[in-house]
Amino acid sequence: MATSANTAGAEGRHDTSGGKLLLLDGHSMAFRAFYALPAEKFTVAGGDQCTNAVYGFTSMLVNVVRDEKPTHLAVCFDVSRAALERTALYPEYKAQRAAPPEPFRGQIDLIADLMQALRVPVFRREGSEADDLIATLTTQAEAAGFEVAIVTGDRDALQLVTDRVTVLYPRKGVQDLTRFTPAAVEEKYGLTPRQYPDFAALRGDPSDNLPSVPGVGEKTAAKWIREYGSLDALLEHADEIKGKVGESLRANLDAVRLNRRLTELDRAVALGRGPDDLRREPGDAEAVDRLFETLQFRVLRPRVAEVFGIDGEVAQQDAPVLPTVEVVGQMLGTGEVAPWLAEHAAGTEPLGVALTGRWGRGGGDVTALAISGAAGPAAWLNPTELDPADEQALRAWLGDAAKPKVLHDAKGPLLALDARGLTLEGLASDTALAGYLVNPGQRGVELADLARQYLHRELAPAEQESGQLSLESLAEPEGAAGAQALMAEARAIVDLAPVLAAKLAEAGTDRLLAQVELPLVGLLERMERRGIAAGRDYLGELEGMFAADVKHAVEEAHAAVGTQFNLGSPKQLQEVLFEQLGLPTKGIKKTKTGYTTDADALQTLVGKATDPRHSAALLAILRHRDVSKLRSTVEGLIKTVAEDGRIHSTFNQMIAATGRLSSTDPNLQNIPVRTEEGRRIRKAFIAGPGYDALMTADYSQIEMRIMAHLSGDEALIEAFNSGEDLHSSVAARVFGVDPKQVDAELRRRVKAVSYGLAYGQSAFGLAQGLGITNLEATKIMEGYFARFGGVRDYLRAVVDEARQTGYTETLLGRRRYFPDLTSTNVPRRQMAERMALNAPIQGSAADIIKVAMLRVEHALREAGLRSRLLLQVHDELVLELDAKEHSKVEELVRREMAGAYELRVPLDVSVGVGADWREAGH
Numbered sequence: 001m002a003t004s005a006n007t008a009g010a011e012g013r014h015d016t017s018g019g020k021l022l023l024l025d026g027h028s029m030a031f032r033a034f035y036a037l038p039a040e041k042f043t044v045a046g047g048d049q050c051t052n053a054v055y056g057f058t059s060m061l062v063n064v065v066r067d068e069k070p071t072h073l074a075v076c077f078d079v080s081r082a083a084l085e086r087t088a089l090y091p092e093y094k095a096q097r098a099a100p101p102e103p104f105r106g107q108i109d110l111i112a113d114l115m116q117a118l119r120v121p122v123f124r125r126e127g128s129e130a131d132d133l134i135a136t137l138t139t140q141a142e143a144a145g146f147e148v149a150i151v152t153g154d155r156d157a158l159q160l161v162t163d164r165v166t167v168l169y170p171r172k173g174v175q176d177l178t179r180f181t182p183a184a185v186e187e188k189y190g191l192t193p194r195q196y197p198d199f200a201a202l203r204g205d206p207s208d209n210l211p212s213v214p215g216v217g218e219k220t221a222a223k224w225i226r227e228y229g230s231l232d233a234l235l236e237h238a239d240e241i242k243g244k245v246g247e248s249l250r251a252n253l254d255a256v257r258l259n260r261r262l263t264e265l266d267r268a269v270a271l272g273r274g275p276d277d278l279r280r281e282p283g284d285a286e287a288v289d290r291l292f293e294t295l296q297f298r299v300l301r302p303r304v305a306e307v308f309g310i311d312g313e314v315a316q317q318d319a320p321v322l323p324t325v326e327v328v329g330q331m332l333g334t335g336e337v338a339p340w341l342a343e344h345a346a347g348t349e350p351l352g353v354a355l356t357g358r359w360g361r362g363g364g365d366v367t368a369l370a371i372s373g374a375a376g377p378a379a380w381l382n383p384t385e386l387d388p389a390d391e392q393a394l395r396a397w398l399g400d401a402a403k404p405k406v407l408h409d410a411k412g413p414l415l416a417l418d419a420r421g422l423t424l425e426g427l428a429s430d431t432a433l434a435g436y437l438v439n440p441g442q443r444g445v446e447l448a449d450l451a452r453q454y455l456h457r458e459l460a461p462a463e464q465e466s467g468q469l470s471l472e473s474l475a476e477p478e479g480a481a482g483a484q485a486l487m488a489e490a491r492a493i494v495d496l497a498p499v500l501a502a503k504l505a506e507a508g509t510d511r512l513l514a515q516v517e518l519p520l521v522g523l524l525e526r527m528e529r530r531g532i533a534a535g536r537d538y539l540g541e542l543e544g545m546f547a548a549d550v551k552h553a554v555e556e557a558h559a560a561v562g563t564q565f566n567l568g569s570p571k572q573l574q575e576v577l578f579e580q581l582g583l584p585t586k587g588i589k590k591t592k593t594g595y596t597t598d599a600d601a602l603q604t605l606v607g608k609a610t611d612p613r614h615s616a617a618l619l620a621i622l623r624h625r626d627v628s629k630l631r632s633t634v635e636g637l638i639k640t641v642a643e644d645g646r647i648h649s650t651f652n653q654m655i656a657a658t659g660r661l662s663s664t665d666p667n668l669q670n671i672p673v674r675t676e677e678g679r680r681i682r683k684a685f686i687a688g689p690g691y692d693a694l695m696t697a698d699y700s701q702i703e704m705r706i707m708a709h710l711s712g713d714e715a716l717i718e719a720f721n722s723g724e725d726l727h728s729s730v731a732a733r734v735f736g737v738d739p740k741q742v743d744a745e746l747r748r749r750v751k752a753v754s755y756g757l758a759y760g761q762s763a764f765g766l767a768q769g770l771g772i773t774n775l776e777a778t779k780i781m782e783g784y785f786a787r788f789g790g791v792r793d794y795l796r797a798v799v800d801e802a803r804q805t806g807y808t809e810t811l812l813g814r815r816r817y818f819p820d821l822t823s824t825n826v827p828r829r830q831m832a833e834r835m836a837l838n839a840p841i842q843g844s845a846a847d848i849i850k851v852a853m854l855r856v857e858h859a860l861r862e863a864g865l866r867s868r869l870l871l872q873v874h875d876e877l878v879l880e881l882d883a884k885e886h887s888k889v890e891e892l893v894r895r896e897m898a899g900a901y902e903l904r905v906p907l908d909v910s911v912g913v914g915a916d917w918r919e920a921g922h
Helices: 028-034 052-068 085-089 107-117 130-143 153-162 181-191 193-202 218-228 231-236 245-249 255-262 287-295 301-306 338-345 389-396 412-418 429-436 449-454 471-475 482-508 510-530 536-561 570-580 599-608 612-640 676-682 702-711 714-720 727-733 744-758 763-770 774-787 789-804 826-862 883-898
Strands: 002-004 018-027 072-076 144-151 165-172 176-180 328-329 351-360 363-370 378-381 404-407 427-430 532-534 651-652 661-666 694-699 805-807 815-817 869-875 877-883 909-914
Touching: 002 412, 018 028, 018 130, 028 052, 028 107, 028 130, 052 107, 052 301, 107 287, 107 612, 130 144, 130 153, 144 153, 144 651, 153 165, 153 193, 153 404, 176 181, 176 774, 181 193, 181 763, 193 255, 193 427, 255 351, 287 301, 338 389, 338 661, 363 412, 363 429, 363 471, 363 482, 363 570, 378 482, 404 826, 412 510, 427 482, 427 510, 429 449, 429 482, 429 510, 449 815, 482 510, 482 805, 510 651, 510 826, 510 869, 532 877, 536 612, 536 676, 570 612, 612 676, 651 909, 694 826, 694 883, 702 714, 702 744, 702 815, 714 789, 727 774, 744 763, 744 774, 763 774, 774 789, 789 805, 789 826, 805 826, 815 826, 826 869, 826 877, 877 883, 883 909
Parallel strands: 018 072, 018 144, 144 165, 328 378, 351 404, 404 427
Antiparallel strands: 002 328, 165 176, 351 363, 363 378, 651 661, 694 877, 694 909, 805 815, 869 877
């Protein structure tokens, strides 16, 4: 059947005398934003405050305000669970919820600060939850003639839905919102919004720790409420319910009645302000700019300015709306796939491919697939409903390298396809990777954002002819609206590819995409599928040991202080250290909540402590933090060991602006290696069945070798080519002594200078790192530059050139942009200068190790060897080794890594082999 996927237009609106009120559940949407965006990609300067929830929430807010065009607006937040009236009624209410993850902390306050800058009213009230505040405002607004839209991830809000009240519920992340009208609620649950809390009381709610009636699922609960009309009527006739479910209901009547009281939203909270007080005002431009500078949200600034009237009038009902992606496509049934592919996919023009499904941890599955050309029709299909001819045709087309395909963030879909036995070849472009390379500093590369930015079109859920969105069709892959939306994605992907390709060609980075990043997608997908074997029993023993260390550190701290306190609570630490113990605060950074208790502050206090008990307490607190992190790392690893006994980490090419790969779920690049305890964790990673050992191979001093190459400094090049220890040779030159007179301390100082320069470190930073005065650090750096003038000249030239062009480049042409190099804000400009110094060196190292990975993988395949590449950790590769191939693999790895790029000094490769990752280290 052919269906038009024109997504333009909006659901018909009621006339309103009061206007339109948009209400947002702040905590709910902030949490969803936190889990939708990678925390490591969103941090402020110094990396001590994550901002992914703030960014995701702000982006969602801009989009929903733009789309809904409210005249009135407010955000409601929760307070502490302990202060809730529901907790007093039922102490177990939400008691199962863990404390917020560490990276989430502080982000709600930042969102509240941003709302103040945007002049968006914020509501909080002790004893009430955000949805109670929303229910109260909604009730008042509806009575005053307003239309109301509620954005929340709490399904209890569905009880508020009426002809004038709509709930926008996140289906995925915070950008994909499903519109719950009364018809949509009935279509989803077979119940009216008024009946929803009755249904929820029977079903229970695991997220709120409300028990369900044992043996009574959603279908039974909904059927009972439909049959009896209400929960009260059902309970009056509870004796009539037959069977075990009837017995279960009668045994849990009190729990059901309590659930009903807890799920009913309070519509009469005393707020002090009403809907009429929430009219939108233009944001405070100065406050927004100041906060956005701190948060580094430069990309969002124009969108926020347009929607919130920062540079003019606040956008209202007549605000311009971008056209949506249009595509005419066909939902292919059984027996229709092969003919469609033969007619529309036989040429060599690139086709866009979009998938729905799940992927991660080395596997996945595909639930739907859409294909679209730039000019021709699109198609949607369900890969689980193909006849043999269809499946063969799809397999042949996907696996034909001569048929170019374009995907968005292709690695996950490749995992999902492989899990279904389908291999995709001919990946001509990846619009997520291309968007990242065009602007590596931007926060995220969502398809909708790229379509808006480069195609000036919106990706929006398609509407049915009636104008009402079908909830089921959006949620289910076989639904018409869901199919249309997926075909629109495929069309946007194929349209984006040439636009982004032109921008890459203009910047000279098109070869980087074609020769490095795109081939790497397939290799990383294979590495994720392979995973690495891990000893679960050993990890369990290690977790127990670290747990005992944590307990011992707590006992030591309590004994030293003479009282019990929570070592993980910054507030309690402030009270204990600065009030109870009276430790000096001079030189300790002060924050909004008091003097900081971070690791640097604690180390400073250790040096100042005169009482041995104080020193013991501080050292115990530091020890507690260290072993707690180790224990947390091990616990995370245990949770991710799959049924095959292997850990399947996820590698991401688009997190770091420098081009370095990141590892998540779990982060295998973050396992400590400098301490003995950290190396114990590496011992858990072993060769799996059918293999004999692990091999590690890494580059020696690659950043310094790149520095020598880029600077052309003859003295530094000679130091490398002399065959002597680099840092001893450099130290001899800097301090004017014979190499034999260079002791460990001189070598340490020069090594710190060498790597510090490669990372844009100042004399102050060097002094802090070495524990010396600024004057001593300055003299060491001056001595260094006196001997290595080429390095000094290069570093100056990098910043000067970047200030002129706005960017730096790596050896392979990867660009990184630095608009703050011309900022009048001195700290921001200095930070940009330090990053500009580092970018070409660290970025070139990232490019070289990627090339090395591709060369090693290709050579292993060409030689027909079983040994295989498993991990990349910074400058190190980890392989699983067949012992019979040891000498061949070692020779191959050394050759291919050394030949990844020809520098003025040789790339030196170190190789180690062992039964586990620790033993294979070198």
